[in-house]
Amino acid sequence: MNAPRVYGRWERPRSAGFFGLTWGVSLLGLGLIVAVMASFMLIQSIQISATLLAGAAVIFVPLAITRDGRTGWELLLLRTQFAMARARGELTYRSGRFSRMPGLAKLPGLLADSRLTEYETAGGKRFAMLHIRRTDHYTVVLRVLARGKELVDQHQIDTWVEGYGQFLAAQSRGGEVVAITAVLENTVETRLKHTLEVARLVRDTAPAFAKQVMGEAAADSGGVGVRIDARIAITFRAIGKGRIRRDQPEQAREIGQRLQSVLSQLAHAGLPATPMQAWEVLALVRSRYDLASQRDVETAGRAITESQSWDSVGPIAHADRWDHYVHDAARSITWEMDGAPRGAVMETVLEELLRPRPDVPRKRVAIVYRLHSAADATSLVDSDFRDAIAAEQTERGIASASARIRVANTSAAREEQARGAGLTRFGVLVTVTDHLDGDLPGIEASVKGMAAASRLSVRRCYGYQAAAFAASLGIGLVLPEHTSISKGVSA
Template identity: 80%
Template structure:
């Protein structure tokens, strides 16, 4: 049997002069014309020198990049972070003695979010998260991956193909902003198993059977690591006028589409169930406050008697340049810097996703930003034209890379014409632990796992709090909240 390989991903890049982007090339040409016109008008070498120096100060940071960001991006990011720290915006305090007593709302970009619960026509209850700043509505689905043990390769290939069809189907109408797949390793408290054993014991069961079940529950001990998987589907506001502003109408529209989402995921080997409101509250609460996990799991569905969406956030947090402090925990988030080079197998991320005792709380979020069918056709044609232009202007190793990009973009055009979707994707890796954790050791472990998966990653400097929230998989799509203009980006 032929082993399937996956790849041909390309980072969109407009082609300009000397390997620069089109925008940078046009800006450089404009600066050159400005210098020449200035010299012609003044006839002064001093004035021309000043114009050349000023142009260089503006142009060089635009074309010199580091870690995937231009010099201007790094300068603006550092300036924004410094200004926010001076204003006190990076420190958050909530709780009984805060300015709004008794609340602990989610901080930062999630501050204006709302949580509500509705029911589909089929009787399934689901939680819906509304982020009002972008008018996005998100439904979170619990997924139980089937694994690949004792499964034929043909079945695995069918599941991967089914997941690709699921993404392509969600992109066709243009209503889905993004799909976020999260696979998380959390500390196993065994409380859920014990509660399940207690539920299974009937009051009229024989005493011997009850004793056996009690001993079985007592023997479930120790602390390990378990895997939790979920998929969040984020929608734009659907409809027009009043419907767009009515949460109940949005829930009705999303509920009608939800059964189709579940069916597509089931065909991809991912049986899914929508999370209810109490489950979403418990999920967010335990990620911000690590010490609350046992209490939340013990409470189960009764957590809503003491907690709400307004109290699910941390009591205190501090957004540092290279890490994030929240209640009694510290988290570090990395982002994908480069996709794996060449083709990979379906198990390419296996080393990164595998649970490890030395990294007990690890979250990997893959964010798929979907293009509609109309957008996809324009983008694949534009990428192909840019690749052809780059191949004609570059030489040496750059020319070989450009030729490879021409082949990849041409293949994308053909696949899109046959019905495939076009998707931008990125990866966020978040590791959380207590304040006294061995952070240098954790960083080395994450770097090793990423290298084994052939994934280039970098730490999210200056945006740890927002990337932590985005990796939760509750509908926060970071590119929709960008604070730096695309004109100065790479």
């Protein structure tokens, strides 16, 4: 019997400095000490030197102390930016018939400058393409038929996992893919799709008994009232140079040529996929911002394009709060991954988090993969290995044990990258949506319990709930590309 296959060896990049600090913070601390000492030697004033020392401490200490993965300066800037946005009224959004732009319900925030178009590949497949003009990113969303693991051999599951890793590595080689977002979403089952499909299949000339059986089958479908939707969004940088980069049809042609190989790679990973069309993306976004529209959207189907456009699928009103997000008649909370599962894990590590639950009927888990190009990956794995060795040589005690593990992990990463594996940064966003009178404290406890069972450390997205909600939709919004805080003060 073969031993179960395990996965892991992920490491957060960190430059080694003094006393567990990063190299940049260590150099800053040395520079401040030298500056204070030089000023004392030149001025010979204890009072002035003490003032300079206090100022140096104010600069250095918030960078040296971190909380929830953020430095003190980062937390202060986040609070300040949120307070300034609230004072300017940027956290409240109103649209609709009596707004300043009557008849429009544009998407708010970072999605305000996005555009949705539809094109066709050379093979005749139509696909929707979203363009976020601020970052010049183009996104294609693929609907995936998620397969369960029932009656599937472990060898086949291992092959699928390996195929998915090869899919990620293949997308990173050219350096044109910014991110890949895999979304597994639990939504309330309205049974409308089943009813409409049965109505389409049943003919008027069918026997009465056959009609009765089909009607009962449609009425009994849906299980516990929660269904699973899966999709993968692939976000590209603008491809080409000069005029081609600014020509949207040219970008669609280039992306369309790559779609067939992407679909083949996903099929090899056990994920048969098909590109989502414009009407499907419209229905997706409309029903996530306005829960009450879900039945209307599913009833309309393709006809939704007759009454809705990309400028009308946003919420009528929203309020971005510090710890939650209110949109129309719903409230959402988004958590982000604080730390990857520790140690080696099996492929079922996220099963508890992804599993549908009746007490959390609207849950969305988005795994964001930010891919390094093949050229960047080589230098990065070498740099991580050197930093790990430096940390092992400077740290003592318990810290040295973790430093030795980090050296082994980064060494393995170098070997795997040399054999053709890709280098990927990844994160997880978990969004739960419920009505305004929903039991969100109870839901929060359930989410934290599911995350703990999956050995995943999560924390609430304080100060950017609306942006995190939009990013977890899986329509091409990559949060690190929109950061407003300098990397120099971040952890």
